[in-house]
Amino acid sequence: MDKKFLNSNKLPFCAGCGHHLIAQNTEKALEKLNIDPLDVILVSDIGCHGIIDKFANSHTVHGLHGRSVALAAGISLGLKNKNKKVIVFIGDGGATIGMQHILEASRLDIDLTILIHNNMLYGMTGGQASGLTPKGFVTTTTPDKSKTRNYDICQIALAAKASFVARVVVKPDFSNIIADAIKNDGFSLVEAIELCPSYAVKMNKGMKISEILKEIGEEEFVKKNENYRWEFYTNSTENLFDKVKILEKKYEHKLEKTFCIQLSGSAGEGVQTAGEAFCYASILSGLSVNHRGSYPVTVGVGFSTTEIIISPEQDCTYNVNSPDIIIITSLDGLNVNIEKLKSFKGILYLDNSLETPQTEAKIIRYDFRKFGAKNSAVFSLFYILKEKEIYPIDALIDGLELANLKDKVDLEKFKQDLNI
Numbered sequence: 001m002d003k004k005f006l007n008s009n010k011l012p013f014c015a016g017c018g019h020h021l022i023a024q025n026t027e028k029a030l031e032k033l034n035i036d037p038l039d040v041i042l043v044s045d046i047g048c049h050g051i052i053d054k055f056a057n058s059h060t061v062h063g064l065h066g067r068s069v070a071l072a073a074g075i076s077l078g079l080k081n082k083n084k085k086v087i088v089f090i091g092d093g094g095a096t097i098g099m100q101h102i103l104e105a106s107r108l109d110i111d112l113t114i115l116i117h118n119n120m121l122y123g124m125t126g127g128q129a130s131g132l133t134p135k136g137f138v139t140t141t142t143p144d145k146s147k148t149r150n151y152d153i154c155q156i157a158l159a160a161k162a163s164f165v166a167r168v169v170v171k172p173d174f175s176n177i178i179a180d181a182i183k184n185d186g187f188s189l190v191e192a193i194e195l196c197p198s199y200a201v202k203m204n205k206g207m208k209i210s211e212i213l214k215e216i217g218e219e220e221f222v223k224k225n226e227n228y229r230w231e232f233y234t235n236s237t238e239n240l241f242d243k244v245k246i247l248e249k250k251y252e253h254k255l256e257k258t259f260c261i262q263l264s265g266s267a268g269e270g271v272q273t274a275g276e277a278f279c280y281a282s283i284l285s286g287l288s289v290n291h292r293g294s295y296p297v298t299v300g301v302g303f304s305t306t307e308i309i310i311s312p313e314q315d316c317t318y319n320v321n322s323p324d325i326i327i328i329t330s331l332d333g334l335n336v337n338i339e340k341l342k343s344f345k346g347i348l349y350l351d352n353s354l355e356t357p358q359t360e361a362k363i364i365r366y367d368f369r370k371f372g373a374k375n376s377a378v379f380s381l382f383y384i385l386k387e388k389e390i391y392p393i394d395a396l397i398d399g400l401e402l403a404n405l406k407d408k409v410d411l412e413k414f415k416q417d418l419n420i
C-alpha cells in the first residue's frame with residue numbers, strides 16, 4: 001500500500017476536537033485490515049467533520065446535509081464489490097436529519113460503515129442542539145439545559161436490524177472497533193461520542209462523558225448480529241454501474257472557451273431531451289459538460305428550459321444566469337424570460353412566431369417551429385451547431401441516438417433546410 005488514508009498529520013479541526021481521533025483511528029483500522037485508501041469511498045456529510053475530504057487519499061463524495069447515507073447506499077449497491085469499502089462520516093445533526101436513510105440502509109443490510117461523529121450539537125453552524133443532544137446538555141439553542149431526551153441512535157439502528165452496532169467514547173485508540181465495523185460484510189454503525197471544545201466544553205463546564213453516557217442510556221458496547229445479515233441486496237442485485245454509458249471521444253471540437261447555451265420552449269416539445277442529446281454530442285467531441293433543466297412543478301404544462309455549459313477545460317463551472325446565447329422556440333419560453341431578456345446582452349435566437357421583447361441582445365430570427373412543435377427544440381440546436389461550427393453535425397446525430405431521439409425527429413428535413 002503506497003499511501004496512507006490521511007495525507008496530512010495536521011487536520012483542520014479545532015484543537016482537542018474528537019474529529020481528529022475519528023479520522024486517525026479510521027486510518028489505523030484500514031491499515032490493520034490492509035485496505036488500500038483507493039479501495040475506500042468516503043462519503044462525508046455537512047458539518048465540521050466534512051472538511052476531511054481534501055485530507056483523505058481515498059475517493060471522496062460530499063453529501064447534502066443528512067443525505068450522505070443515501071448516497072453511500074447507492075454507491076455500495078452500484079459497486080457491489082466486497083473489495084471496495086464505503087465509509088460514511090456524518091455528525092449527530094446529519095444523523096438526525098437523515099435518520100430515515102440510516103434506517104433504510106440498516107433494514108436492507110447495505111454493505112457500508114457509518115461513523116457518527118456524535119458531539120451532541122451542530123458544531124459547524126454555531127453549537128445548536130440536535131436530535132442526539134441528551135437531556136441536561138447546554139447548547140446555544142438550549143442555554144438552560146436541554147429539556148428533551150435524545151434519540152438513542154444505536155438502539156434505533158438495532159431495532160432496524162443493523163448487523164453491527166457499536167457505541168464508543170472517542171479515545172486515542174479505538175481502531176479495533178472501526179476495523180470490526182468495516183470487516184462486517186453488511187451494514188455497520190459506530191456512534192463515536194465526543195465533546196466539541198469550541199461549544200460543548202465551554203457551555204457544559206465540568207460535565208463528564210460518563211454522565212452523558214448515563215443520560216444517553218447505555219455504556220459503550222459492540223453488538224454484532226449475525227442473524228440480521230441479509231445477502232439479498234449485496235449479492236443478488238446487478239451491478240448498476242454496468243449500465244452507465246461510457247462515451248469515448250469521437251469528434252474534434254473548435255471551442256476555445258467555455259460557452260453557455262440556454263434553450264427555452266414549452267413543456268412537451270422535447271426541450272430537455274434535446275438538451276440531453278446536445279450534451280452527449282459535446283462529450284463525444286471531447287468537451288466538459290454541465291447541464292441543468294428547469295420547469296414548473298407541473299411538468300406537463302408551461303415553460304421548459306435547458307441550460308448547457310460546454311467547455312474545453314476540465315472545470316466546467318460557469319454562471320448559467322449569464323448565458324452566451326438564449327434560444328427561444330415558443331411563447332411559454334418567451335414569457336418566462338421576459339425580465340431576464342431586458343438586460344441580456346448576448347445573442348437571442350427567436351422563433352419567427354414571437355414578438356420582439358424588450359432586450360439589449362442582438363436578435364437573430366428563424367422559423368424553429370417549421371417542422372412542428374415536437375421538432376422545434378432539437379431543430380434549433382441543429383441550427384446553432386451549423387452556425388457556430390462548434391463540432392461536426394454528426395456528433396449531434398450520434399447524440400440524438402444516445403438520447404433515443406433519432407427516430408422521433410425529422411432529421412432529413414433538418415439537413416435539407418440547413419443544407420448540412
Ligand code: SF4
Nearest residue numbers: 014017048123196197
Ligand atoms: S467547532 Fe467543534 S466540532 Fe467543529 S471542529 Fe471545532 S471543536 Fe470540532
